[in-house]
Amino acid sequence: MKELQDLAAKLLAEKTVGLVIGWEQGPRGARPAFVADPKDAGRLIFDNRCVHNLAAYLSPRRPHLRGFGRIAVAVKGCDVRAVAGLVRESQLKREDVVLLGVRCGGVHDEPTDAGPLTAENLADRCVGCEVREPPRCDHVLGELPPAPPSRDGRRAGRIAELDALDHAARFAFWRQELSRCVRCNACRQVCPLCTCERCLADKTDPPWIESSPHTRANFAWHATRALHLAGRCVDCGECERACPAGIPLNLIGRKVAAVVERRFGYRTTDDPQVPAPIGAWKPDDGQEFIR
Amino acid sequence: MSGEGKKPPMDTDGHRYGKGGEEEKPQMDTDEHRLGEGGGATTRFLGRGDLEKLVAELLGAGTRVVAPVDAGKGETEYRVVGQFTDAKLGAALPRRSLKEFFLPPTEELFRWRRDGAGLELQEAPASFPATVILGAFPCDAAAVQTLDKVMGWDYRDDPWFGRREATTIVALACNGQDGSCFCTAVGLGPDAARGSDLLLTAVRDGYEVQVLTAKGAALVGRHAARFAEACDEDPARNVRREACTRVSSNLQATPEKIRGWLQANFEHPIWKGIALRCHGCGACAAVCPTCHCFDIVDEPEGLAEGARRRNWDTCQTPVFTLHASGHNPRADQNARIRQRLNHKFRIYQERFGELLCTGCGRCARACPGGMDLPELLGALEKLAVSAPVPVPASAPVPAPAGGAFIPPPGGAR
Numbered sequence: 001m002k003e004l005q006d007l008a009a010k011l012l013a014e015k016t017v018g019l020v021i022g023w024e025q026g027p028r029g030a031r032p033a034f035v036a037d038p039k040d041a042g043r044l045i046f047d048n049r050c051v052h053n054l055a056a057y058l059s060p061r062r063p064h065l066r067g068f069g070r071i072a073v074a075v076k077g078c079d080v081r082a083v084a085g086l087v088r089e090s091q092l093k094r095e096d097v098v099l100l101g102v103r104c105g106g107v108h109d110e111p112t113d114a115g116p117l118t119a120e121n122l123a124d125r126c127v128g129c130e131v132r133e134p135p136r137c138d139h140v141l142g143e144l145p146p147a148p149p150s151r152d153g154r155r156a157g158r159i160a161e162l163d164a165l166d167h168a169a170r171f172a173f174w175r176q177e178l179s180r181c182v183r184c185n186a187c188r189q190v191c192p193l194c195t196c197e198r199c200l201a202d203k204t205d206p207p208w209i210e211s212s213p214h215t216r217a218n219f220a221w222h223a224t225r226a227l228h229l230a231g232r233c234v235d236c237g238e239c240e241r242a243c244p245a246g247i248p249l250n251l252i253g254r255k256v257a258a259v260v261e262r263r264f265g266y267r268t269t270d271d272p273q274v275p276a277p278i279g280a281w282k283p284d285d286g287q288e289f290i291r
Numbered sequence: 292m293s294g295e296g297k298k299p300p301m302d303t304d305g306h307r308y309g310k311g312g313e314e315e316k317p318q319m320d321t322d323e324h325r326l327g328e329g330g331g332a333t334t335r336f337l338g339r340g341d342l343e344k345l346v347a348e349l350l351g352a353g354t355r356v357v358a359p360v361d362a363g364k365g366e367t368e369y370r371v372v373g374q375f376t377d378a379k380l381g382a383a384l385p386r387r388s389l390k391e392f393f394l395p396p397t398e399e400l401f402r403w404r405r406d407g408a409g410l411e412l413q414e415a416p417a418s419f420p421a422t423v424i425l426g427a428f429p430c431d432a433a434a435v436q437t438l439d440k441v442m443g444w445d446y447r448d449d450p451w452f453g454r455r456e457a458t459t460i461v462a463l464a465c466n467g468q469d470g471s472c473f474c475t476a477v478g479l480g481p482d483a484a485r486g487s488d489l490l491l492t493a494v495r496d497g498y499e500v501q502v503l504t505a506k507g508a509a510l511v512g513r514h515a516a517r518f519a520e521a522c523d524e525d526p527a528r529n530v531r532r533e534a535c536t537r538v539s540s541n542l543q544a545t546p547e548k549i550r551g552w553l554q555a556n557f558e559h560p561i562w563k564g565i566a567l568r569c570h571g572c573g574a575c576a577a578v579c580p581t582c583h584c585f586d587i588v589d590e591p592e593g594l595a596e597g598a599r600r601r602n603w604d605t606c607q608t609p610v611f612t613l614h615a616s617g618h619n620p621r622a623d624q625n626a627r628i629r630q631r632l633n634h635k636f637r638i639y640q641e642r643f644g645e646l647l648c649t650g651c652g653r654c655a656r657a658c659p660g661g662m663d664l665p666e667l668l669g670a671l672e673k674l675a676v677s678a679p680v681p682v683p684a685s686a687p688v689p690a691p692a693g694g695a696f697i698p699p700p701g702g703a704r
Contacts, residue, residue: 028471031661034567052659056570064566064623111661182387182396182577182603189572190659202610210590212397212600242659244574246362246386 001045003141009041011072017098018069021057023050029112036068048117051107053236055082056192058092072098077131080270081234082192087272091195101134105145119151125235127153135270155254175215178222180245183213187239187249193232200224226252231260231276234268335511336522338497345517346375355422357392359385380426381493384468388580389424389431393454397602404596417449419457427462429483430474430651434580436486440643459506462487467537471652473665475535476544479649482531492527499527542665544672546636546646552675553637566628568660575654576605581647606630
């Protein structure tokens with residue numbers, strides 16, 4: 001913690017960066033912190049409530065953060081994949097950001113949850129974590145914590161259950177879930193990879209996706225989003241956490257990621273040089289669906 | 292609201308319709324129906340078993356009953372219930388507010404069908420099912436009454452008032468949820484009666500019932516066998532007082548001072564950094580009981596027909612203010628949060644004499660970025676107290692006769 005605070009203060013004082021984005025204690029648990037004055041660096045924390053993927057703030061859609069110049073951002077190992085996604089897609093120049101990697105032993109579901117991690121309260125995406133040591137960062141901070149408690153992935157189990165349903169029953173499940181969507185767009189706004197300057201859902205002429213939150217349009221929106229995030233979603237879970245309707249959006253992301261892995265042999269990676277299937281073509285890509 | 296003490300300071304007859312002209316009444320003034328003004332509401336007692344029977348009677352009579360139900364992970368949602376045991380009364384504040392039962396996330400205004408050269412319009416149904424909302428939280432009930440003002444301002448919103456008239460709100464005094472509650476700082480309280488037809492307070496073996504409106508009295512009258520004579524009021528009063536004390540400790544604010552400060556400080560440096568952590572996701576507006584902005588869209592369904600719908604909208608998105616020219620008067624998220632605070636704590640009050648916030652704290656709980664309205668209000672309060680701005684005694688900007696966009700002299704509506 002002290003290491004992170006001292007480094008942040010130093011980077012700001014030297015004017016290496018104009019802003020450090022990290023986490024702090026807020027009125028309701030941990031939350032994103034924005035430190036521009038080295039004197040405020042003492043606010044920075046890192047612990048198992050720091051669930052937020054701060055790479056979202058590096059998106060070019062945030063004009064109010066552009067005025068600060070170069071930004072340093074604290075990232076967990078898994079968050080690096082989102083930064084890599086932005087670099088891969090030319091939304092961010094790697095040299096424009098200083099990555100402060102924090103060694104991580106897993107996080108809770110919610111930033112308001114507290115206490116030691118257990119198999120019960122561990123965020124599902126942390127099960128079997130392979131990136132406790134953050135890769136490709138400019139600085140790596142903290143002690144390497146023990147691996148998160150082990151258990152079966154709940155979402156993997158839930159996806160297997162849904163896969164086992166027949167088409168009508170699976171459709172009924174999603175109709176029920178998506179009927180609750182109010183199209184507030186929270187899922188899109190918190191997503192570090194939803195970087196389109198003009199989202200398809202905001203286009204009105206023609207209105208590709210109806211803006212009314214009826215179930216038909218909600219299907220169109222979530223299907224479009226799932227396909228556009230295929231092979232790009234980094235499984236940070238921010239969309240599901242942000243959803244005020246409590247829709248299990250991570251199930252969609254995880255399912256699509258599994259399909260992409262099976263079809264294209266690709267897993268979202270922290271190496272920005274590896275092209276993602278959505279923006280690349282290989283001669284041996286499966287094409288049996290073309291008839 | 293047993294007369295004394297808790298009357299919200301904003302809850303005066305603050306309508307600023309047609310000032311100076313003939314007195315225009317708002318389309319529905321629930322204050323009119325309030326029985327206990329000044330003298331304390333009529334009080335009854337409803338045993339737990341009788342509440343269950345009451346719900347069975349309502350359902351048996353074909354009345355739609357809405358109540359908080361379990362939504363998993365310790366959360367609840369207001370939903371239509373099929374039986375009493377589905378309701379989870381007095382538990383967690385529902386994820387979203389009551390507003391969707393009066394202003395649904397999407398609703399058809401009319402349908403059209405082209406038939407050769409002809410055009411046929413089909414109005415949306417104008418009748419609404421009789422509904423009792425049971426276990427409403429006082430912050431949500433209050434919000435509905437606050438929104439009556441804008442919904443009946445320069446145009447009577449028929450779907451809104453149709454649902455309002457068909458609905459009886461039975462609120463349950465709240466114990467306070469957590470540190471994000473601040474109803475007491477916006478002139479309400481966990482036992483505020485505003486907007487409710489009946490207000491229940493949980494006491495041993497049942498509920499003390501305050502009968503607040505004619506509609507509430509009618510409900511009691513129709514099910515008279517369920518309601519006993521008033522119980523000893525002291526236990527209920529103590530429950531409410533303790534809840535008020537608990538919530539008051541979260542935030543102390545003087546909305547009048549904040550309003551004056553907002554009015555004088557539109558360009559204050561604080562706005563430049565107010566929303567750094569805000570994603571502009573609009574979850575705050577989706578869960579807010581008082582955010583009521585909507586968008587109207589025409590949606591074709593095939594070549595010959597379609598529907599005009601209105602949908603929830605939010606000032607937190609760039610497209611909310613994007614001009615056809617490409618210019619956006621609210622350039623970034625800082626400007627959008629400034630707008631949100633101004634609308635809630637200045638503009639609505641200037642127009643209607645009421646705050647557009649009931650202190651439910653949902654925006655703070657829902658925010659994925661950790662924006663925290665009680666914290667912001669605390670900061671504004673500090674600024675307002677340290678640099679006080681003289682506040683005119685009455686609202687400084689009278690509403691234009693025809694509403695914000697329609698100023699024809701002579702005021703055709």
